[in-house]
Amino acid sequence: MRDRLIEALKKARADYAEVRYAADDATSVTYRGREVENASTEKRTGGIARACVRGGWATATFDTLDALEAMLAEACASAAMVGRERTELAGEAAAAAGEYPAAMERDFRGVALDEKLKLIERYNGVILGHHESIETSVVAYFDRFRRQHFANTRGAYYMEDRPQAGVVMVAVARDGSLVQRAHDGWTSAAGYAVAEGREADAEALARRAVELLRAPQPEGGPRTVVLNQQLGGVFAHEAFGHLSEADFLYENPKMRELMRLGRPMGTGELNIIDDGSLGGLIGTHRYDDEGTPTRQTYLIRDGVLAGHLHSLETAGKMGAAATGNARAHGRTDVPIVRMTNTYIAPGAKGFAELIADVDDGLYACDAFGGETMMEMFTFSAAYAYRIRRGQIGELVRDVVLTGNVFETLGRMDGFGDDLVIREAAGGCGKGGQGPLPVSFGAPHLRIRDVIVGGR
Amino acid sequence: MRHRGAEEQRTDLTDRTDPTDRADLFDLSNIEAVLAGALDKARALGASGAKVAYRQSRRTGCRFENARLKSVASARGASYTVTVLADGRRGVAGGTSLADLDEIVARAAAMAKVGSASHFSAWPAPAATASVPRWSDRTAKLPRETLVDACRRIADALKAYRDDLYVEGGASRSEGEGLLLTTGGVRHMSRGTHWSISAEAQRTEGTDMLFAGFGRGWRDVNELFDPAAIAEHILADLRRGERTAPSPAGRTTAVLSPEMFGMLLHAVEMGVNGRNVAKGDSPLRGRIGQKVLDECLTLTDDPHVAMSPGAAEIDADGVPTRKMTIFDRGVLQGFLYDLDSAALAGAEPTGHDGCMTHNLQVLPGRRGSEEMLADVADGVYLKMLMGFGQGNLINGDFSCNVALGFRVRGGEIVGRVKNTMAAGNVYELLAGGVELSRDRDPALLLPHARVEGLSLAAEK
Numbered sequence: 001m002r003d004r005l006i007e008a009l010k011k012a013r014a015d016y017a018e019v020r021y022a023a024d025d026a027t028s029v030t031y032r033g034r035e036v037e038n039a040s041t042e043k044r045t046g047g048i049a050r051a052c053v054r055g056g057w058a059t060a061t062f063d064t065l066d067a068l069e070a071m072l073a074e075a076c077a078s079a080a081m082v083g084r085e086r087t088e089l090a091g092e093a094a095a096a097a098g099e100y101p102a103a104m105e106r107d108f109r110g111v112a113l114d115e116k117l118k119l120i121e122r123y124n125g126v127i128l129g130h131h132e133s134i135e136t137s138v139v140a141y142f143d144r145f146r147r148q149h150f151a152n153t154r155g156a157y158y159m160e161d162r163p164q165a166g167v168v169m170v171a172v173a174r175d176g177s178l179v180q181r182a183h184d185g186w187t188s189a190a191g192y193a194v195a196e197g198r199e200a201d202a203e204a205l206a207r208r209a210v211e212l213l214r215a216p217q218p219e220g221g222p223r224t225v226v227l228n229q230q231l232g233g234v235f236a237h238e239a240f241g242h243l244s245e246a247d248f249l250y251e252n253p254k255m256r257e258l259m260r261l262g263r264p265m266g267t268g269e270l271n272i273i274d275d276g277s278l279g280g281l282i283g284t285h286r287y288d289d290e291g292t293p294t295r296q297t298y299l300i301r302d303g304v305l306a307g308h309l310h311s312l313e314t315a316g317k318m319g320a321a322a323t324g325n326a327r328a329h330g331r332t333d334v335p336i337v338r339m340t341n342t343y344i345a346p347g348a349k350g351f352a353e354l355i356a357d358v359d360d361g362l363y364a365c366d367a368f369g370g371e372t373m374m375e376m377f378t379f380s381a382a383y384a385y386r387i388r389r390g391q392i393g394e395l396v397r398d399v400v401l402t403g404n405v406f407e408t409l410g411r412m413d414g415f416g417d418d419l420v421i422r423e424a425a426g427g428c429g430k431g432g433q434g435p436l437p438v439s440f441g442a443p444h445l446r447i448r449d450v451i452v453g454g455r
Numbered sequence: 456m457r458h459r460g461a462e463e464q465r466t467d468l469t470d471r472t473d474p475t476d477r478a479d480l481f482d483l484s485n486i487e488a489v490l491a492g493a494l495d496k497a498r499a500l501g502a503s504g505a506k507v508a509y510r511q512s513r514r515t516g517c518r519f520e521n522a523r524l525k526s527v528a529s530a531r532g533a534s535y536t537v538t539v540l541a542d543g544r545r546g547v548a549g550g551t552s553l554a555d556l557d558e559i560v561a562r563a564a565a566m567a568k569v570g571s572a573s574h575f576s577a578w579p580a581p582a583a584t585a586s587v588p589r590w591s592d593r594t595a596k597l598p599r600e601t602l603v604d605a606c607r608r609i610a611d612a613l614k615a616y617r618d619d620l621y622v623e624g625g626a627s628r629s630e631g632e633g634l635l636l637t638t639g640g641v642r643h644m645s646r647g648t649h650w651s652i653s654a655e656a657q658r659t660e661g662t663d664m665l666f667a668g669f670g671r672g673w674r675d676v677n678e679l680f681d682p683a684a685i686a687e688h689i690l691a692d693l694r695r696g697e698r699t700a701p702s703p704a705g706r707t708t709a710v711l712s713p714e715m716f717g718m719l720l721h722a723v724e725m726g727v728n729g730r731n732v733a734k735g736d737s738p739l740r741g742r743i744g745q746k747v748l749d750e751c752l753t754l755t756d757d758p759h760v761a762m763s764p765g766a767a768e769i770d771a772d773g774v775p776t777r778k779m780t781i782f783d784r785g786v787l788q789g790f791l792y793d794l795d796s797a798a799l800a801g802a803e804p805t806g807h808d809g810c811m812t813h814n815l816q817v818l819p820g821r822r823g824s825e826e827m828l829a830d831v832a833d834g835v836y837l838k839m840l841m842g843f844g845q846g847n848l849i850n851g852d853f854s855c856n857v858a859l860g861f862r863v864r865g866g867e868i869v870g871r872v873k874n875t876m877a878a879g880n881v882y883e884l885l886a887g888g889v890e891l892s893r894d895r896d897p898a899l900l901l902p903h904a905r906v907e908g909l910s911l912a913a914e915k
Binding site: 029030032033035036037038039040041042043044045046056057058059060061062063064074078079081082084113114117135136172177179180181220221251252253254255258332334368369370371372373374375376378379380398400402403404406407451453 | 520521523524525526527528529530531532533534544545546547548549550551552555558559562563565566567568569570571572619621657659660661662663664666734735736738841842844845846847849850852854855856858874876878912
């Protein structure tokens with residue numbers, strides 16, 4: 001394969017060209033209520049030839065490598081018709097090389113389908129059997145084995161296996177017309193083990209859905225909020241991480257000014273890091289999808305904006321080093337700047353110390369989801385508790401947080417000592433490409449004056 | 456970065472190198488025989504029924520960044536999915552290469568052993584279908600240059616309004632053919648074309664950002680393929696947003712654009728989804744014949760609108776599609792059912808893949824939208840929400856951020872609202888006090904909607 005790709009690229013008439021090709025083998029089984037809702041598998045291949053000439057890009061996608069040379073020729077010719085400027089890509093990093101087959105602890109390809117189904121049947125039974133107000137459930141198991149090949153005109157070549165397995169669970173409770181949901185998910189590149197032993201998680205989800213039925217909603221308005229590690233991680237990813245993606249910046253002078261390096265973003269304790277090389281996490285690969293080695297990038301260091309996330313072109317145009325953040329979701333998707341594993345670094349405070357100062361606030365936990373439009377973010381916490389005079393109080397539901405990320409980061413004044421990085425099963429969506437596997441994390445965090453939505 | 460006008464960027468982007476005009480790709484007759492063999496193989500493996508769906512497509516497109524052409528793309532691909540029914544269970548397997556077909560059939564049979572509970576026992580025999588135009592030669596032959604030119608016109612119009620806008624956009628056209636074969640005897644070939652154009656402008660002042668965007672898509676190159684009209688939609692929002700205005704607080708009158716109204720209707724679509732009804736999730740279960748919505752609301756699904764993106768002759772199981780009234784003057788008429796969900800519910804299938812609408816439409820009201828807006832003493836005009844789908848949308852609940860909305864006072868738009876959250880329940884909002892406009896978006900066939908009692912909260 002290596003020779004095939006390299007030989008084809010030798011004929012490429014472009015300032016830069018690359019080929020990426022992947023074969024996927026995936027399985028998923030889902031329970032919904034008492035029945036199996038879905039049992040499906042796929043075995044599919046596809047790839048993309050991409051070329052840059054005079055700063056203009058073109059791509060040609062395909063299912064098999066049969067017409068590889070023609071696809072490359074087409075991409076190069078089309079790019080030549082587009083390009084009117086200069087190709088500016090980051091300088092040569094160490095060319096990617098090597099073959100990296102998967103090394104899973106328990107390879108999910110060897111696990112019988114029957115066993116996968118029995119596993120989720122068990123979790124489903126735990127949820128449905130928890131309480132009479134549990135109305136329905138969704139429990140899904142999924143896995144995908146991707147073998148990806150990549151080569152470019154810089155002499156880079158790698159083969160990397162990218163396995164992923166995971167479980168998602170939802171518990172839905174009803175009391176009359178009131179419905180509450182609790183959901184969570186876990187994923188890993190390390191094999192089948194991530195799916196096993198989650199009976200207690202299923203129980204906890206069902207219990208939470210039922211308890212939320214009786215929980216009041218908070219009043220809307222500005223509050224001091226302590227985020228748990230999962231919600232803090234979603235915040236780091238959604239609210240700030242996307243702003244660091246240099247493809248939002250590199251052609252946009254006002255955004256570049258807004259996100260200029262050296263800009264103060266928060267207190268000296270604030271550090272936000274993206275790291276695509278971090279030991280075996282779901283967002284980790286040796287090389288990104290342009291052949292650049294992944295690495296740790298400080299986005300905010302000691303409260304000051306310190307770095308951006310780059311592709312070859314954004315780095316080239318912004319005079320930065322490539323950071324290994326060019327990633328594509330689907331086999332035939334174009335790589336764009338994405339996060340990998342993104343987290344807020346821990347501070348020194350214990351949880352009790354963080355809440356001690358809070359007179360009337362919220363302890364918000366986990367996330368239903370988050371959405372961001374540049375500087376505005378909105379998240380739904382999965383559940384929350386009142387904090388009154390430094391003590392955790394009653395459960396509350398329907399807590400939605402929103403704000404301007406610049407202002408909110410500036411009001412982050414408490415950093416716990418308890419960093420947790422979650423490999424949650426949902427992924428990241430951007431530019432129609434998703435869910436891309438990412439992880440995110442944080443310690444417990446305290447933020448003053450977050451706007452809490454309320455009825 | 457200096458703005459480049461159209462005259463500086465003459466390009467010759469004819470499709471000389473576009474290999475998508477190869478006629479052999481379009482000939483599905485060989486493939487039909489191969490797929491029929493897959494059904495035989497499934498039966499040989501013990502299946503009581505099977506279906507196979509094959510699809511091939513080609514696409515060409517362009518992308519503009521910072522108001523100029525940045526990239527072009529061409530895509531081609533084919534894939535297929537086999538579903539096997541055995542012993543009351545269904546399994547699904549998908550593949551790319553037809554060389555793998557035997558293996559994929561075997562996988563589908565293996566999945567069926569553990570598979571999803573099937574509530575129907577056989578795929579139905581072919582029935583008469585409407586003939587719905589979905590293919591346009593004009594679209595299939597649309598040159599890439601025309602797509603690029605469309606984006607360029609929009610970019611130029613936006614930059615002419617304000618040179619420091621950041622403008623992005625893109626356009627594409629695609630064509631594809633599909634084959635559905637079932638052991639019920641369905642042998643259905645479909646083909647369709649599609650084009651789309653969209654653009655977005657971002658205005659940044661310090662940390663304040665305004666996004667305004669619009670797009671269009673259709674199957675035929677008709678009057679909807681109008682870059683000037685797309686640009687004007689975006690410019691209208693940019694002009695409205697030149698000033699800011701305070702948000703109203705509390706329960707507010709809101710006029711929703713057709714896109715916004717469509718977004719709210721997603722909750723209702725989830726409610727009439729027959730699978731959700733059969734599985735007990737839908738708040739509309741057991742309410743057929745009841746008045747659920749305001750009597751001005753008549754909602755239909757029409758898969759037979761020629762050249763509409765939702766146009767379809769059959770659903771994924773070969774059941775013919777039909778035009779269907781879902782709500783008649785606010786009264787719930789029925790639910791949408793695919794084959795399996797219908798059997799689960801003891802109802803007739805309605806020809807809806809995944810129990811979802813093909814082409815939801817709402818009958819218009821009496822007054823023009825401008826007249827409706829002029830009648831709002833104090834309220835908001837909503838164009839875009841962020842975070843709408845998080846939470847209990849199937850119940851109609853939402854709590855989200857107003858991404859683009861304007862304050863209305865004395866019938867005039869007085870500025871853009873910021874840092875505002877909107878919350879409510881879709882069914883409560885649409886239960887009464889609703890007015891619809893006479894004019895409808897020509898592609899969506901949705902009117903503007905005025906609703907009362909939307910809860911807004913703003914950062915002080």
